[in-house]
Amino acid sequence: xxxxxxxxxxxxxxxxxxxxxxxxxxxxxxxxxxxxxxxxxxxxxxxxxxxxxxxxxxxxxxxxxxxxxxxxxxxxxxxxxxxxxxxxxxxxxxxxxxxxxxxxxxxxxxxxxxxxxxxxxxxxxxxxxxxxx
Amino acid sequence: xxxxxxxxxxxxxxxxxxxxxxxxxxxxxxxxxxxxxxxxxxxxxxxxxxxxxxxxxxxxxxxxxxxxxxxxxxxxxxxxxxxxxxxxxxxxxxxxxxxxxxxxxxxxxxxxxxxxxxxxxxxxxxxxxxxxxxxxxxxxxxxxxxxxxxxxxxxxxxxxxxxxxxxxxxxxxxxxxxxxxxxxxxxxxxxxxxxxxxxxxxxxxxxxxxxxxxxxxxxxxxxxxxxxxxxxxxxxxxxxxxxxxxxxxx
Numbered sequence: 154x155x156x157x158x159x160x161x162x163x164x165x166x167x168x169x170x171x172x173x174x175x176x177x178x179x180x181x182x183x184x185x186x187x188x189x190x191x192x193x194x195x196x197x198x199x200x201x202x203x204x205x206x207x208x209x210x211x212x213x214x215x216x217x218x219x220x221x222x223x224x225x226x227x228x229x230x231x232x233x234x235x236x237x238x239x240x241x242x243x244x245x246x247x248x249x250x251x252x253x254x255x256x257x258x259x260x261x262x263x264x265x266x267x268x269x270x271x272x273x274x275x276x277x278x279x280x281x282x283x284x285x286x
Numbered sequence: 287x288x289x290x291x292x293x294x295x296x297x298x299x300x301x302x303x304x305x306x307x308x309x310x311x312x313x314x315x316x317x318x319x320x321x322x323x324x325x326x327x328x329x330x331x332x333x334x335x336x337x338x339x340x341x342x343x344x345x346x347x348x349x350x351x352x353x354x355x356x357x358x359x360x361x362x363x364x365x366x367x368x369x370x371x372x373x374x375x376x377x378x379x380x381x382x383x384x385x386x387x388x389x390x391x392x393x394x395x396x397x398x399x400x401x402x403x404x405x406x407x408x409x410x411x412x413x414x415x416x417x418x419x420x421x422x423x424x425x426x427x428x429x430x431x432x433x434x435x436x437x438x439x440x441x442x443x444x445x446x447x448x449x450x451x452x453x454x455x456x457x458x459x460x461x462x463x464x465x466x467x468x469x470x471x472x473x474x475x476x477x478x479x480x481x482x483x484x485x486x487x488x489x490x491x492x493x494x495x496x497x498x499x500x501x502x503x504x505x506x507x508x509x510x511x512x513x514x515x516x517x518x519x520x521x522x523x524x525x526x527x528x529x530x531x532x533x534x535x536x
Contacts, residue, residue, distance in 0.1 A: 221426045224418065226482050247461050277427065279354070279461040 187267040190259040199228060199235060199242065199249075213274070216244035246278055255281045324420040325503040326476055327531040328490075329510050329519065332373075332394050334497035340393050346370070348492030349474070354465040356452035365446040367474040368397040368489055373536075379523050389536065395498070397489075398423060398444040398474040399522060399530030406436035406445065415471075421503075421531060422476045432469035441526055445473045476500070503531070 154160075177184075198205055200212070219225040220243075228235045228242045228249070235242045242249050254260045257280035265272060335342065349355065349368045356365055374390040404423045407416050414429035415436055437445045451468045459465070463479065466472050477487035485491070490500045501508035510533075519533040 217428060221424075221428065224478065224482060247464075251461065276467045277464040279459055279463075279465060281461050284459055284461045 185267075187263040189263055190256060192253045192255070195253045198253075199230065210272070213246060213250075216246075220244050246274065251281050257282060323504060325531070326400065326421050326481070327501065327503040327510050327533065328397075328400075328476075328487075329499045329513050329533045329535065330395050331497045331499070331513075331517075331535045332392070333535060334495045335395065336392055338495060338497075342495075343370075344492045344494070345395065345489035345498060348488045351458055352460075352463060352477075352488040354452075354456050354459060354463055356455035356465075357457060358450065358455055363449050365448065365452065365472060367446075367472070368395060370394065371396055376522060377520070379525060380520075394534065396442070396444070396522075397532060398476075399442055399528070399532045400474075400476060402529035402531060403527060405439040405441070405528060409435040409439045411435065418478075422478055423473075424475055424478060425471070425473060427464070427466055427470050427472065430470045432471065434471060436471055441523055441528065442530070445471050447471050 200208075205212075216228075226243055226245075228244045237249070237252075251257070257275070261272075346368050350357070353367060355367060358364055370393040372390065373392045373394050374385075376394050376396055400421055400423045401417075402421065404417055407423060410416070411433060412429045412431055414426050414431070416424055416426075418424050432447070434447055437447060448466055448468050448470050452466055453459075456465060477485070477489075480487060487498075487500055490498045499509050499513055501510035503510060505511065513535070514533060517535045519535050521530045521533055524530065
């Protein structure tokens with residue numbers, strides 16, 4: 154093979170250049186992290202922050218099926234109905250989640266935009282800020 | 287293999303199959319049956335509507351407002367859950383001749399009949415619409431693919447299709463009920479979200495004259511049962527065998 158060293162060097166540059174963001178992020182601290190605005194007046198969620206970070210989409214998917222298809226409306230945690238301000242919490246994006254996290258653009262969107270995920274929840278469901286007050 | 291062993295093996299296999307089926311049945315579907323025993327139905331007293339002069343639209347407006355229903359000028363794009371049409375159109379298969387002209391021209395309220403034998407659910411390829419065990423013909427808009435078979439199957443015109451994006455045409459957008467997207471079929475669900483919390487459908491609550499009554503047909507003491515006992519009632523196109531569960535007193 155002719156010019157082995159040149160080709161290998163070129164290949165190395167190519168691979169290094171295209172995987173650079175990966176290396177930067179795995180060995181250093183990422184430059185950018187989406188800033189999420191958490192609700193101020195509430196200090197508990199239906200599950201821990203870490204759990205919600207990873208699994209909120211599964212919870213919403215499960216809630217959707219239970220409410221629409223089985224007509225089971227209220228959230229049960231550890232065998233008893235989960236209460237928010239003394240009332241039984243509904244398994245509902247609009248009635249439960251968005252009551253505290255009432256700012257979709259600063260809570261949902263910041264992460265989703267950063268990760269380039271486009272959940273279609275909002276094609277139908279209405280965010281609190283869309284409502285004309 | 288001899289005959290004796292063959293029969294042993296086959297009968298053992300059969301026994302295992304039956305036992306598996308029985309145990310699957312025993313452990314599945316534990317929470318799907320929570321409203322069994324109920325049969326929701328509606329009675330519409332058209333005499334009380336007529337007494338209002340036929341121009342009353344409180345129930346329709348309450349429904350449109352609480353379900354984010356868009357308003358389109360073109361009747362081909364119209365979305366309706368509860369609406370009005372002339373008696374002679376609504377009860378088109380009624381075989382009584384020489385009905386009073388006034389009755390024929392009178393507008394009556396129409397909505398999904400929540401049939402006992404709904405033809406729409408049988409044709410849905412994705413189970414986006416199905417009959418609940420309390421009789422409500424339910425819609426799951428997450429699953430609707432917009433094939434419109436159900437619209438073709440429904441003999442009452444109770445279903446509307448979103449030909450256009452409804453979001454811009456919703457007068458008073460509210461966030462406690464979802465809107466729909468283009469390409470989805472929608473219809474009345476007897477306000478499943480309200481009756482799940484012990485309430486009444488929005489149209490029934492909105493009617494100050496009590497022309498709309500809603501209740502459990504399986505309960506002999508319910509409002510609807512008492513009204514049906516005391517009055518002669520008719521249903522739309524009962525001869526089709528769909529067994530509609532919206533009753534009209536004329």
